[in-house]
């Protein structure tokens with residue numbers, strides 16, 4: 001997921017990513033979201049690259065479910081190695097993450113990385129004022145990232161640079177920070193987590209591996225765990241697991257197969273409310289559970305899931 005405020009340099013970065021993908025034989029696809037009704041940037045992108053456009057609104061508020069479906073369709077039709085979602089500059093990142101994880105229900109898709117491009121010049125201005133909607137949103141986008149691209153440095157005085165870097169590190173101690181002009185960076189950095197997980201047989205997601213976590217505690221950082229079930233679970237054990245989720249998990253959803261009822265259920269969890277819906281899918285679905293929250297232990301949760309996932313060894 002590629003996020004960042006309007007004009008921060010997302011498209012500039014995306015173009016670099018696509019150039020490098022070609023060099024490394026990586027097959028990308030793109031999902032573009034624009035507030036306007038016309039996709040201006042899309043026309044600049046190579047015709048060979050599968051692209052899906054969601055226009056006329058911000059994915060986070062108008063069509064979260066559609067975002068998931070769009071991703072699934074891209075994945076099925078083109079089988080890319082990676083999908084880059086460039087979201088409109090005014091999007092609420094957490095809401096988009098929620099939409100993205102929806103796709104894991106229907107395709108082997110995992111949210112791997114959240115890259116936020118920060119307009120250094122604009123942020124400095126907003127910091128000086130210290131309040132306002134834009135400032136708040138920029139902070140939010142910074143907070144959810146695991147890679148922060150501090151861009152437009154050519155427009156920032158050298159003496160102001162450390163102030164910016166310190167602010168980013170303060171709001172998000174877990175992300176790797178790269179300082180750039182015209183989003184110029186080594187794109188390998190954006191795949192770090194992606195590559196390290198590729199060898200796993202049963203992929204599970206961690207959008208945020210805390211590479212820098214050794215000197216910080218795990219508080220105040222967004223995490224996502226996507227767990228693909230290997231077998232069935234007992235309904236009571238599963239409900240117990242949901243009820244026992246730490247407060248730091250504020251959203252969960254997925255599809256489970258219960259061994260004691262011999263049917264499939266779609267479950268939703270939000271604000272401690274649990275909802276199960278019996279489903280008879282017309283299409284192939286995954287048995288999967290996605291958890292979104294802040295500062296919870298991913299390994300502990302995965303361990304608990306493995307324990308009730310009967311055929312897991």
Ligand SMILES: Nc1nc2c(ncn2[C@@H]2O[C@H](COP(=O)(O)OP(=O)(O)OP(=O)(O)O)[C@@H](O)[C@H]2O)c(=O)[nH]1
Nearest residue numbers: 006007008009010011012089151152153181182183
């Ligand atoms: N001076 C300067 N200009 C930059 C830099 N990076 C990007 N730009 C310019 O800033 C403008 C916006 O860049 P984009 O990459 O389109 O930004 P975006 O985040 O995709 O913008 P939206 O699609 O509106 O959200 C373009 O004219 C870029 O050429 C930079 O580091 N320094």
